[in-house]
Amino acid sequence: xxxxxxxxxxxxxxxxxxxxxxxxxxxxxxxxxxxxxxxxxxxxxxxxxxxxxxxxxxxxxxxxxxxxxxxxxxxxxxxxxxxxxxxxxxxxxxxxxxxxxxxxxxxxxxxxxxxxxxxxxxxxxxxxxxxxxxxxxxxxxxxxxxxxxxxxxxxxxxxxxxxxxxxxxxxxxxxxxxxxxxxxxxxxxxxxxxxxxxxxxxx
Numbered sequence: 001x002x003x004x005x006x007x008x009x010x011x012x013x014x015x016x017x018x019x020x021x022x023x024x025x026x027x028x029x030x031x032x033x034x035x036x037x038x039x040x041x042x043x044x045x046x047x048x049x050x051x052x053x054x055x056x057x058x059x060x061x062x063x064x065x066x067x068x069x070x071x072x073x074x075x076x077x078x079x080x081x082x083x084x085x086x087x088x089x090x091x092x093x094x095x096x097x098x099x100x101x102x103x104x105x106x107x108x109x110x111x112x113x114x115x116x117x118x119x120x121x122x123x124x125x126x127x128x129x130x131x132x133x134x135x136x137x138x139x140x141x142x143x144x145x146x147x148x149x150x151x152x153x154x155x156x157x158x159x160x161x162x163x164x165x166x167x168x169x170x171x172x173x174x175x176x177x178x179x180x181x182x183x184x185x186x187x188x189x190x191x192x193x194x195x196x197x198x199x200x201x202x203x
Contacts, residue, residue: 007194011142029203044076055107089119104141
């Protein structure tokens, strides 16, 4: 993508709640949620979100995608302002640019990436990022933002020059056998990514 000074990509391991079973002040990852609100830069209730659950193509992932939707509501997003889009090719660039946030849930990374390229959505999402629309990824939704998917030989969107893996325990060491820096995220971590680098956030 063109080199522009964008700074609005938030790549999470599993969103900003510790539990998908309940959402309250005891489970929130405060720093990640705060970063979401800071990067949003507007009233959450006014923000329009393009919600993409395409990766959730099995029962477990669909349940998690539903929890991601609820997570947005608990972050202050109005239900009427969340548009579910399943990458069917019907969304134009002009329509996409009316949204403030594009949010990718977790699930099957390879399937999600294939669908993105099949319908040409990679051009749209890169244009949204260049315009500083907020990109939020959860697990697979974060993995597709990388330059290459670890051990899968697939090219990602190239929003971050690093390799990422997810759902690790504390103290997991980064791999040293990859061509790009490797970041193993735990459930309590996220990355704030800008055009010129990234910053690790501890929940």
